[in-house]
Amino acid sequence: MIYAGNFKTNHTRFSTREYINKLNLKLKDKNPEDKIYIFPPLTAIDNYSGNFTIGVQNAYPIQNGAFTGEVGIEQLDEFNIKTILIGHSERREILGESQEFVAKKFAFFQKMGFEIIYCIGESLEIREQGEDAVIEYLLAQFEGIDTDYNNFVVAYEPIWAIGTGRSATTKEIEQTHNALKKRVNRPILYGGSVKGENIAEIASIDSVDGVLVGGASLKVDSFLELVFHQK
Numbered sequence: 301m302i303y304a305g306n307f308k309t310n311h312t313r314f315s316t317r318e319y320i321n322k323l324n325l326k327l328k329d330k331n332p333e334d335k336i337y338i339f340p341p342l343t344a345i346d347n348y349s350g351n352f353t354i355g356v357q358n359a360y361p362i363q364n365g366a367f368t369g370e371v372g373i374e375q376l377d378e379f380n381i382k383t384i385l386i387g388h389s390e391r392r393e394i395l396g397e398s399q400e401f402v403a404k405k406f407a408f409f410q411k412m413g414f415e416i417i418y419c420i421g422e423s424l425e426i427r428e429q430g431e432d433a434v435i436e437y438l439l440a441q442f443e444g445i446d447t448d449y450n451n452f453v454v455a456y457e458p459i460w461a462i463g464t465g466r467s468a469t470t471k472e473i474e475q476t477h478n479a480l481k482k483r484v485n486r487p488i489l490y491g492g493s494v495k496g497e498n499i500a501e502i503a504s505i506d507s508v509d510g511v512l513v514g515g516a517s518l519k520v521d522s523f524l525e526l527v528f529h530q531k
């Protein structure tokens with residue numbers, strides 16, 4: 301299983317360091333087959349070491365240059381960052397990233413050899429139209445994406461389940477992941493209100509290869525509860 305924590309716009313450099321120190325104490329005992337990822341905000345990126353991978357939540361598809369407010373490869377290289385989230389619904393919806401731009405980012409970071417966690421997800425309006433509409437919508441989010449790239453993971457995050465406390469049901473996750481697996485031969489994470497109370501059930505779904513966690517990753521103890529959940 302992959303356990304990925306997306307801090308979004310939470311935590312500072314100081315609190316991230318504290319978090320990682322605590323995480324490291326426990327991760328010694330983790331299942332060697334599990335992989336842990338932490339995505340802190342950009343100002344908290346630093347040279348951390350441990351049994352986990354640090355990635356960024358976003359970057360601009362450029363080496364360096366005049367892109368006010370953005371960071372490129374030059375800034376990521378300083379911290380040896382080789383992992384990135386692309387296509388998160390908050391960037392698509394709030395920051396207005398189009399599928400075309402998301403695909404451009406994917407192609408750039410693919411060329412740079414990054415491990416990409418590629419996020420897709422549908423709104424409640426689409427979900428209410430039924431499973432076929434959902435799949436059609438999600439497949440359109442692979443437009444322009446080289447799904448043969450061997451260093452990427454898909455994260456399926458229904459927008460209506462993000463931060464709402466209402467996770468998708470086991471059946472919804474299973475159906476959707478199974479349909480996605482027919483299109484992409486890559487690991488698929490589920491994200492959207494994953495927490496201590498539902499991790500065992502979600503992790504037990506065959507087509508779930510891991511979880512991408514927002515709220516429940518912010519406190520190290522609740523993130524560890526996910527990593528060390530009992531089946």
Ligand code: 13P
Pocket residue numbers: 306388457461462463464465491492493494512513514515516
């Ligand atoms: P929550 O776990 O807070 O629902 O967020 C999910 C998410 O968007 C992770 O990228």
